Amino acid sequence: MLGVDKMTVVEDVVADYYERIWSRFVLWWEAEKTLGLHYALYEKGIKTFEQGVFNMSDYVGRLLCLDTKNEVNILDAGCGVGGTSIYLAKKYPNLRFTGITITPGQLVLANKFVTERKLNNADFMLQNYMETDFSDEYFHNIFALESGGYARNKKDFVKEMYRILTPGGRLA
Secondary structure, eight states, rough: TGGGGOOOHHHHHHHHHHHHHHHHHHHHOOHHHHOOOOOOOOTTTSSSSHHHHHHHHHHHHHHHHHHSOOOEEEEEEEESSSSSHHHHHHOTTTTTEEEESSSSSHHHHHHHHHHHHHHHHHHHEEEOOOOOOOOTOOOEEOOOOGGGGGSOOOHHHHHHHHHEEEEEEEEE
């Protein structure tokens, strides 16, 4: 839970916003189907919002060059309710996904959703991506889907991500 107890006012506001917004995501974005709290990516052949949300998750997988041959640890920095990690964990069962959020309510939902889907390769925890308690060079890949924009200092965010990223790893 490192860093969560030392959040700035901006981080407190972001956490509070996401504590209250889930019901609206369910209503407007059908988020219980996709678990996505991010925008859809519309490419050729993508016709619905749901397809677009899953396509965005696939795009993250392409950016990270995920494959089914190597066992790697992947961090979802600012995971929301775990949608992208859960989607990718189903698609890549030999990969290990860890999601972190500063929002306790999102953590409860992420753990509920991963348990309902009986996935054993995705875990979620309460941590601030600006100051994690992971050891150096722990993750092979890291993604921050729309969450990095909330970082109070982008240089510090990137510095922390590269601290916990293995040499040659990818940050998307």
